[in-house]
Amino acid sequence: MQAITLSHRPKKAHFSNDFEITHQEIPKPQKNEVLVKVYNATITIDDINIAEASSLGGIPLTSPPTNKQPATPGIELSGIVETVGVNVTPFKKGDAVFGSVGFPIKKNGAWAEYCSINEKFLMKKPEYLSFPQAAACAGSGMVATCAIAQCCNIQPNDTVLIIGASGGVGSLAVQIAKQKRAYVIAVCSKKNEALVKSIGANRVIDYHSTSFAETLKKENNQMDYVIDFVGGKEIEHDAFSILKPRGSFVTAVGPIQYLGDKKLGWSGIIKLLLYITTRIFSSTFKKQKYVFVSPTQSVFPIFKELIKTQSIHPIIDKIIKFNKPEIKEAIDYVRSHKARGKVVVEVVPNEI
Ligand SMILES: NC(=O)c1ccc[n+]([C@@H]2O[C@H](COP(=O)([O-])OP(=O)(O)OC[C@H]3O[C@@H](n4cnc5c(N)ncnc54)[C@H](OP(=O)(O)O)[C@@H]3O)[C@@H](O)[C@H]2O)c1
Structure with missing residues (x-):
């Protein structure tokens, strides 16, 4: 099968130059695994941070790939079941499925013809989701569900401010908050106003032209919940300044802006973990x-109900093709934190 592989750990910001498309063995499903013919996968900032070991300030979440044992990134996928492991009962060959590879991130990720x-x-x-749409919410949907439906107890007409509302996770969070009948204020660029x-x-508050905290403070407008998909100490500070006395600040990113952009030493990592705890x-x-949003299996039934x-x-x-130039460009685009929703890879063309 064709797969995107890394034969070493890329340095920070080198991922888009360091991957190859290579021929690999089709993985054999273990007892509880399902072999999926991948129709669509996605490119997320977490794929990049995990590959470059820059998540959580440089804590490597996987051992480094080598020439002998290359790694295939990719968290989210959709496709068709090819075969199932001996203990698997809910799925059979030919089923249309979607999912995320979960933690710990595997060596054989979703950026391949089979996973x-x-x-x-x-x-x-x-039926209502296309294969690209299904891949686009497989993992992000769990994070958004955890942030809105598990970390908050939203009541009708509660005010919810969502920072980063036009991103892949934020745009799902807006929809889930709306489903809970919240009054949703989205923080994003003017160009994404119509979309959100x-x-x-x-x-919508356009973060390029005004500070959400200043705007809301002038109106004496306090929030029940502030949900953060951008991160940084400044956002945290501003969020607390506009929360109601019993409000909650829910972050999927944490105190370092774009968690992962800074490489921390062990003392920095300990400080960061201490900061969060x-x-x-x-x-x-x-x-x-x-x-702090950290989805576990318990979010699955809530996510299933939303689906x-x-x-x-x-x-x-955008949907890109499974070739080196398009994937390279897409990795750099996702790294810029400018994506409007998700970037999806068409691994196998599908119109079904
Ligand atoms: N805790 C967890 O388990 C977990 C799991 C998955 C993801 N995450 C994190 O969740 C975050 C969001 O992920 P994502 O996939 O939605 O991607 P993203 O690529 O970070 O989001 C991109 C969007 O954010 C907007 N944006 C950038 N800077 C902004 C700012 N200062 N204020 C408001 N909006 C801003 C951009 O809009 P403009 O182009 O208009 O600027 C763009 O639409 C990531 O940092 C990711 O690491 C956490």
């Missing part, structure tokens, strides 16, 4: 809460 994936991370693709309004945002711990005593009720309609920025 073997644990059945617990896989779902049947509903079309998926349910009641109001201290905030979470101290907020159990405070009225305003700090919540069942067709509450999620993923936004696709």
